[in-house]
Amino acid sequence: GENVEQHPSTLSVQEGDSAVIKCTYSDSASNYFPWYKQELGKRPQLIIDIRSNVGEKKDQRIAVTLNKTAKHFSLHITETQPEDSAVYFCAASKGKIIFGKGTRLHILP
Amino acid sequence: DSGVTQTPKHLITATGQRVTLRCSPRSGDLSVYWYQQSLDQGLQFLIQYYNGEERAKGNILERFSAQQFPDLHSELNLSSLELGDSALYFCASSAGQGGNTIYFGEGSWLTVV
Secondary structure (H helix, E strand, O other): OOOEEEEOOEEEEEOOOOEEEEEEEOOOOOOEEEEEEEOOOOOOEEEEEEEOOOOEEEEOOEEEEEEOOOOEEEEEEOOOOHHHOEEEEEEEEOOOEEEOOOEEEEEEO | OOOOEEEOOEEEEOOOOOEEEEEEOOOOOOEEEEEEEOOOOOOEEEEEEEOOEEEEEOOOOOOEEEEEOOOOOEEEEEOOOOHHHOEEEEEEEEOOOOOOOOEEOOOEEEEEO
């Protein structure tokens, strides 16, 4: 069945450094790849998304890249700040949205 | 505020009992999704409805069922509850059947004791 693998499960970076989270998906028909940020006890919120006809998308400090051939996509956060600390989920969709298991990002002072 | 409304916010019930979680999607959205999130776990897809019809099914237990009503609100029914069913249950909605942004409600915290 459809599957989304996400790595790493935990990531600690120094404030100001960059963070990269990687995901792979199994269903080649997937055409929509959103990323969600979830703070403790709160709902997941969309931070950026990319469609299969685009290779890269950027929004201020956040960027996402997609390699359809390899079936993997990545989230890049530059100049990390304390408020970036949260759990990040990648997802792949061709209909229903399947999420990765999440990455807990810690920004160290 | 995402526009997706879930009730109740918190619920404590005993093993063996049955509960119903309710979700109202964003205005205009036809799809409703249910996800289960256990402590420190990911978002487990349960089921999707589109305009009243079941659209996709995930790892939903036979003890669980859901439906979407003509006014597009949805209910998730959990029966014969077990301790392991304790989790945060999210409802989400989107405009189309798939390939669209989904917006999450605040979730319903279920504790089974």
